[in-house]
Amino acid sequence: MPITPRRRNKVKGVQFTIMVVGASGTGRTTFVNTLCESDVLSHKVCDSPETAHVEEGIKIKPANVELEEDGLRIALTIVDTPGFGENIDNEHAFQEIMSYLERQYDDILAEQSRIKRNPRFRDNRVHALLYFITPTGHALREIDIELMRRLAPRVNVIPVIGKADSLTPRELKAFKKRVMEDIDHYDIPIYNFPYDVEEDDEESIQDNMELRAMLPFAIVGSEEEIEIDGQLVRARIYPWGVVEVDNPDHSDFVRLRAAILGSHLGDLKSLTEDVLYETYRTEKLSRSVHSDIRDSQILPEEMATQSVRIKEEQLRREEEKLREVELRMQREINEKKQELMAKEMTLRNLESRLASQNQNSPY
Ligand SMILES: Nc1nc2c(ncn2[C@@H]2O[C@H](COP(=O)(O)OP(=O)(O)OP(=O)(O)O)[C@@H](O)[C@H]2O)c(=O)[nH]1
Ligand SMILES: [Mg+2]
Structure with a gap:
């Protein structure tokens, strides 16, 4: 066993x-x-006295x-x-x-x-x-x-x-x-x-x-x-x-x-x-915005645009993650559907085989 x-x-x-x-x-x-x-x-x-x-x-x-x-x-x-x-x-x-x-x-x-x-x-x-x-x-x-x-x-x-x-x-x-x-x-x-x-x-x-x-x-x-x-x-x-x-x-x-x-x-x-x-x-996020501003000498009024960009980037990543989950789920649903269809087909074959056996049976 x-x-x-x-x-x-x-x-x-x-x-x-x-x-x-x-x-x-x-x-x-x-x-x-x-x-x-x-x-x-x-x-x-x-510690020894020599290294203390x-x-x-x-x-x-x-x-x-x-x-x-x-x-x-x-x-x-x-x-x-x-x-x-x-x-x-x-x-x-x-x-x-x-x-x-x-x-x-x-x-x-x-x-x-x-x-x-x-x-x-x-x-x-x-x-x-x-x-x-x-x-x-x-x-x-x-x-x-x-x-x-x-x-x-x-x-x-x-x-x-x-x-x-x-x-x-x-x-x-x-x-x-x-x-x-x-x-x-x-x-x-x-x-x-x-x-x-x-x-x-x-x-x-x-x-x-x-x-x-x-x-x-x-x-x-x-x-x-x-x-x-x-x-x-x-x-x-x-x-x-x-x-x-x-x-x-x-x-x-x-x-x-x-x-x-x-x-x-x-x-x-x-x-x-x-x-x-x-x-x-x-x-940390706002620090990186500030250092970006310093590095590229962005004007203060552009600061808002920078933080909006960071937020957009975060949103984009979240969306990507969601899309991945959605795709995975869709794939799983399709696989299950195909399995179901295959099972239905086998069942139907079995049923028709049974029906034809019953027709041919002398009883
Ligand atoms: N009276 C008293 N002595 C303590 C207590 N806790 C620890 N000791 C003693 O103080 C000494 C140092 O204790 P440790 O627990 O090694 O102290 P530590 O802060 O880990 O020291 P380091 O690892 O050397 O930085 C040891 O002899 C302990 O037995 C306490 O609650 N009361
Ligand atoms: Mg110790």
């Missing part, structure tokens, strides 16, 4: 990308491994992992950015991160304007950037303000305090307050769990208000597990006590995890795709 290949039970999940940025040693790797409950990222090997002074620059490293959250399968991409903030001049690091984010937008822009879609295309747009603030207990540093201010128009920035157990609850509360005052003062458009009192239901307004009040999230990460009341929990063990990662009295980890991988995953995705990406696309 021939063996028929068994169809794999493919449940479609959702793709989500998180970028983690912050100074070295703020706990990014530990946080990612805690979030994914596996060793997705490896720890940095310490060498400025290596930033490396941007994506890693993929499959998770399941409330029955939903998540194909998670984690983009780590080791080397950020380690150099005297951080301009290069800002630009590297920015161009990584924009490159993902450019890729999808190119894919969307293709007539034939590439079935293997992977959308790598970053949906959330967790910015790890060093737990200094003072206020934001210039580098924190600069990074968040520059990147927030391109990505949902969620500020978090790394290694939050270094601060006492009182220090943490005051630090959170100061950080948010700075974010307000510098008008940094972070992702602040937006809600609409007119549109949203009572429950989600409440949820968003609570999450907003927690900003910046206090993070504690650990790759160690200990047994508490017969249950294995992730915790940091100190001579004077234990900090439990999942205990809401010890850190905001659980609320942050539930928000980014659960309740707010959809919102972060649609904000990225419908607002941040669309803004980038519009800016």
Whole structure:
């Protein structure tokens, strides 16, 4: 008997990308491994004293992992950015991160304007950037303000305090307050769990208000597990006590995890795709119009004609795509019609053969 290949039970999940940025040693790797409950990222090997002074620059490293959250399968991409903030001049690091984010937008822009879609295309747009603030207990540093201010128009920035157990609850509360005052003062458009009192239901307004009040999230990460009341929990063990990662009295980890991988995953995705990406696309299109104008010294009044031309070009491509679909459908209909006609013909032949057999039959 021939063996028929068994169809794999493919449940479609959702793709989500998180970028983690912050100074070295703020706990990014530990946080990612805690979030994914596996060793997705490896720890940095310490520099030797001979090479510690060498400025290596930033490396941007994506890693993929499959998770399941409330029955939903998540194909998670984690983009780590080791080397950020380690150099005297951080301009290069800002630009590297920015161009990584924009490159993902450019890729999808190119894919969307293709007539034939590439079935293997992977959308790598970053949906959330967790910015790890060093737990200094003072206020934001210039580098924190600069990074968040520059990147927030391109990505949902969620500020978090790394290694939050270094601060006492009182220090943490005051630090959170100061950080948010700075974010307000510098008008940094972070992702602040937006809600609409007119549109949203009572429950989600409440949820968003609570999450907003927690900003910046206090993070504690650990790759160690200990047994508490017969249950294995992730915790940091100190001579004077234990900090439990999942205990809401010890850190905001659980609320942050539930928000980014659960309740707010959809919102972060649609904000990225419908607002941040669309803004980038519009800016890029108008930039190319402006540079065309500069290059060919087109008069300002001809600018409108240029943008109309771009719109016409887009329309033309859309029309072409539609025409292709229409042609394909027409072809399929014709094939089906011919198959039907052939079947009708066979049926008629069979009928007439049967009829003539019946006539010749002696019964
Ligand atoms: N107290 C405390 N220490 C932590 C926490 N998370 C990580 N650490 C420790 O801090 C050190 C650095 O943590 P990593 O997770 O490697 O930090 P990183 O941001 O990935 O650092 P680089 O990869 O070197 O840039 C390690 O010794 C961790 O064990 C935390 O929540 N609290
Ligand atoms: Mg690391």
